[in-house]
Amino acid sequence: MFTARAPSRLLRPVIGSVHRTISTFTLPTSCPSCKAALASSVPACLKCGTISTVPVDVNNYSLLGIPYEPHKFALDEADLQKRFRRAQAACHPDVWTAKGEGKKDVAQDLSSRVNDAYKRLRDPLSRLNYLLELNGVALEATDKLEDEAFLMKILSLRDDIDEATEREDVEATLGETQENIENALEEVTKHVSEGNWAAAKSASVRLKYLEGVRAAGKEWIQENE
Structure with a gap:
């Protein structure tokens, strides 16, 4: 089997060994406080000013409200962008600055995670590497x-x-x-x-x-x- 290493000019950084899990946690679709339907996939209700953190093991698909099955890799890019914008509009830190102590910090964390999720899923190669991580076969150096x-x-x-x-x-x-x-x-x-x-x-x-x-x-x- 051919295993010769390619010249360094051909190589690009690879993702290290990270084994994530496919979380079974389901994000709410309605506000736990006022019961109004949420405007996006993140638990941020602009109607009553309730915002919650999301467990760290919630994967990027769930965070953006994208079904993991049956099409994990072939995503609709327009739909992905629409979901991202809705999520960002709901949890942008500037929106939560005057809504109560500590809420801006929660919004900042949610906004950062939403940004990261979008970046990982938007690019096909990054999306594939993320899927490999989720399924325990991450690329190694x-x-x-x-x-x-x-x-x-x-x-x-x-x-x-x-x-x-x-x-x-x-x-x-x-x-x-x-x-x-x-x-x-x-x-x-x-x-x-x-x-x-x-x-x-x-x-x-x-x-x-x-x-x-x-x-x-x-x-x-x-x-x-």
């Missing part, structure tokens, strides 16, 4: 790309960028890279839906290398404008 043919392809794409003298050449490489990324995302969606986390983890490593190529191409264009 020692994980290597084991597909020799794929590694050679990555090296070739990076060489195309490093040796490019014209913008259109870099854009062509980025187009090929984007096609590979889309294929990898389709593969990931399939593995996640089947619960094949080992295969999803391998795909995540490949996807990370492709993202590195895309970042290098964008950097070349920016530096040569």
Whole structure:
């Protein structure tokens, strides 16, 4: 099995070993004080001024009110953004400044967690890595790309960028890279839906290398404008 380590210029930081749990805690949909329907997924009621903390083991899907099943990976980005904005509007610290002692601090914590959840779920690679963490197969610093043919392809794409003298050449490489990324995302969606986390983890490593190529191409264009 090929385990040669790629040159450092190809590598990007990987997430360390973190094993999260899929919480069974259900966030309330109505205010525990006034019983009014909550405007978002977070326990913050602007009608009566009640705001509560959320247990630390509540995962990002639950925090933003997104069903974990059946489509854990293939999220609707517009829906994700809408849920994020609703949650932020309900718990933004500025809204809770004058609503009572200590409430702004609770709002600050909720707002920070909502921001973090949105960032983790918005980007496909970050979302995949989070799902791997939830299912106990987080990427390790020692994980290597084991597909020799794929590694050679990555090296070739990076060489195309490093040796490019014209913008259109870099854009062509980025187009090929984007096609590979889309294929990898389709593969990931399939593995996640089947619960094949080992295969999803391998795909995540490949996807990370492709993202590195895309970042290098964008950097070349920016530096040569």
